[in-house]
Amino acid sequence: MIETEQLGKRYGAFDAVAGVDLRVVPGQVLALLGPNGAGKTTTMRMIAGYLRPTSGVARVCGHDVVRAPVRARRALGYLPDGAPAYGESSVAEFLAFAARVRGLRGVSGARRMDEMVERLELQPVLAQTIDTLSKGYRRRVCLAQALLHDPPALMLDEPTDGLDPNQQREVHALIRAMARDRAIIVSTHALDEVRAICNRVAILARGRLCAEGTPAELERQSRYHRAVSFRAPASALACELIGRLPEVDSVVTDPVDGRVTVFPREGQQVFGPVTRLLEAQRVRVDELQLERGRLEDVFRRVTADATDLASAA
Numbered sequence: 001m002i003e004t005e006q007l008g009k010r011y012g013a014f015d016a017v018a019g020v021d022l023r024v025v026p027g028q029v030l031a032l033l034g035p036n037g038a039g040k041t042t043t044m045r046m047i048a049g050y051l052r053p054t055s056g057v058a059r060v061c062g063h064d065v066v067r068a069p070v071r072a073r074r075a076l077g078y079l080p081d082g083a084p085a086y087g088e089s090s091v092a093e094f095l096a097f098a099a100r101v102r103g104l105r106g107v108s109g110a111r112r113m114d115e116m117v118e119r120l121e122l123q124p125v126l127a128q129t130i131d132t133l134s135k136g137y138r139r140r141v142c143l144a145q146a147l148l149h150d151p152p153a154l155m156l157d158e159p160t161d162g163l164d165p166n167q168q169r170e171v172h173a174l175i176r177a178m179a180r181d182r183a184i185i186v187s188t189h190a191l192d193e194v195r196a197i198c199n200r201v202a203i204l205a206r207g208r209l210c211a212e213g214t215p216a217e218l219e220r221q222s223r224y225h226r227a228v229s230f231r232a233p234a235s236a237l238a239c240e241l242i243g244r245l246p247e248v249d250s251v252v253t254d255p256v257d258g259r260v261t262v263f264p265r266e267g268q269q270v271f272g273p274v275t276r277l278l279e280a281q282r283v284r285v286d287e288l289q290l291e292r293g294r295l296e297d298v299f300r301r302v303t304a305d306a307t308d309l310a311s312a313a
């Protein structure tokens with residue numbers, strides 16, 4: 001389990017992280033989201049024991065990261081942002097070093113290294129020095145070292161940053177497979193990644209937690225929740241009629257792809273009335289969808305609210 005209680009980091013008069021409470025249990029993959037500078041990396045570095053908190057507590061599998069740093073670190077696999085140090089070492093040397101540091105020796109250590117090399121497809125670059133690797137390969141080497149000791153808790157800072165789509169899919173599959181019995185925190189700016197691998201979401205803004213829940217719970221807070229969107233080439237008249245339906249709040253047409261979105265009034269359902277009207281008007285519809293809600297919409301709203309509150313203070 002990974003948990004924080006009122007975790008904070010202050011630089012002079014500036015709160016980079018202010019009283020953050022998180023709790024991630026095995027089986028959960030928590031997406032830590034937030035605009036640039038929100039405090040995601042600072043939070044993760046404190047949990048990883050790289051940065052001392054100025055207030056609050058962080059624990060990994062019950063071990064306080066300040067009072068029992070060695071036990072806490074042993075229980076955690078951490079993928080920091082950026083590239084690994086030891087740029088002049090070869091990938092094989094670096095991974096062997098990381099394995100030794102983590103107490104992995106002998107046959108089981110070698111087997112674990114082979115497993116990571118195979119899973120992250122590092123075979124072609126094993127003899128190459130880290131400095132000469134492409135960005136994606138560097139990220140994969142970093143990920144391999146974080147997972148080597150098979151820790152019960154994982155914290156991955158932008159794990160797919162710089163990876164090609166095939167590797168992104170492979171890393172997503174790896175995270176999903178590991179999630180069964182591990183507590184995992186993933187920070188990312190890619191909201192489609194959240195849908196692919198995360199079953200919890202926490203949004204930080206200005207160092208504060210401003211939303212938390214399952215992706216579906218957050219999507220329900222979006223104005224797109226229960227909206228109907230469709231694509232229909234000749235629907236101008238139908239759209240005008242839809243806009244007059246009593247259940248409808250507004251109708252918006254995307255100027256780029258022509259997709260029409262019908263937003264319901266508070267507490268109303270528009271799917272039935274809209275589909276009936278389109279049918280009655282004999283509009284040829286290419287695509288029609290009842291929306292779950294959109295994370296990017298919630299993200300935009302809660303992070304803007306946090307900024308407004310901070311400017312008003």
Ligand code: ATP
Nearest residue numbers: 011014015016034035036037038039040041042043
């Ligand atoms: P990004 O998405 O851009 O990676 P982030 O959410 O990870 O951003 P952090 O790197 O945690 O954000 O930074 C949070 C805030 O703390 C930023 O305003 C940053 O400038 C500030 N900060 C970080 N380290 C220091 C430091 N050593 N001294 C002063 N301010 C700092």
